[in-house]
Amino acid sequence: MPNSIYPITIYYDASCPLCMAEMGNLMLRNREANLVFVDVSATPGASPLPGVPYADLMRLLHARTVDGGVIRGVPALRAAYEGVGLGWVTRATTWPVIGVLADALYPVVARHRQRIPRFVVRWLFEGAARRAAQHAAASGSCSQGQCTRR
Numbered sequence: 798m799p800n801s802i803y804p805i806t807i808y809y810d811a812s813c814p815l816c817m818a819e820m821g822n823l824m825l826r827n828r829e830a831n832l833v834f835v836d837v838s839a840t841p842g843a844s845p846l847p848g849v850p851y852a853d854l855m856r857l858l859h860a861r862t863v864d865g866g867v868i869r870g871v872p873a874l875r876a877a878y879e880g881v882g883l884g885w886v887t888r889a890t891t892w893p894v895i896g897v898l899a900d901a902l903y904p905v906v907a908r909h910r911q912r913i914p915r916f917v918v919r920w921l922f923e924g925a926a927r928r929a930a931q932h933a934a935a936s937g938s939c940s941q942g943q944c945t946r947r
Contacts, residue, residue, distance in 0.1 A: 801863070802862040802866070802876065803831040803832075803863060803880055804831050804832065804833055804880075805832060805833070805861060805876055806833040806834075806846075806860060807832055807834050807835065807858070807877055808837050808846055808849075808858070809837065809858060810836075810837055810838045810854075810910075811839065813838075813911055814915055814918050815913050815918050815921075818918045818919075818926065819922060821926055822925050822926045823877055823881055825926060825930050826881035826883065826932075827880075828881075828936070831880035832877055832880050832881065837851070837854040837855060838855070846859060846867070848867075856904075857869050857873075857904060857907050858870060858873045858874060858877075859873055860873040860876055860877065870907075871887075871890050871896075871900050871903050875891070
């Protein structure tokens, strides 16, 4: 993603353990303040993103770019990871076959995200979040999803 889309606002479901683990990891790595986080579940029924129904925000991850554009699903995840310098994590989703599979499977995973066992969520994100927290503590401070360097 070009840097001109940042900062982007990420609309996520904090009531979902998988979403919260992933966003927590991104929050710890958000040292350049390229991401702004909005918990959609904090205002049930009310959409904080104009023109996008609350149900849609709860169905798939959405992001609003600095120019007002809206991206959803895998492209929103990709933009979030690129925004914190981890574009390599989602790079495979830009490849032809893997990208098509990711786009097809993401809505299925998102629909069933609340059913994913917590041990799987911990396995996916615990190590990454621990490394991010250690790095953030060593290089600056983090508060409410924003990290700054000393």
